[in-house]
Amino acid sequence: MRVDDEQSAETAINFVRQQHQTKYENDLSAVLDIGGPKAMDTRVHACLYLMAPSASPAQMTLQFQTMAQLSLICNVIPLIARVDSMSADELEGRRPAVRPSIVFF
Helix, strand or coil, rough: CCCCCCHHHHHHHHHHHHHHHHHHHHHHHHCCCCCCCCCCCCCCCCCEEEECCCHHHHHHHHHHHHHHHHHCCCCEEECCCCCHCCCCHHHHHHHHHHHHHHHHC
């Protein structure tokens, strides 16, 4: 799912929340119906969050805010997409810019 504005970010967050809600409801019905079929786990346990290697500061801020909201629900693993197309110097310049923002959010 591409997160390029606040609406798409909210859609991604709502999807993860819905998966957790479905699991909760299935667990609750399984407790009430002893001996019934086991509930399937639909939760999102980890989110691989691919960040564009050349995102603008505004896009990066939105991405970090989205990751912060997702991290309240599931584990978030931020990755810089297409890192193999970057030179070693570009990569070393990109990492220090990303790290403080991740820690901040």
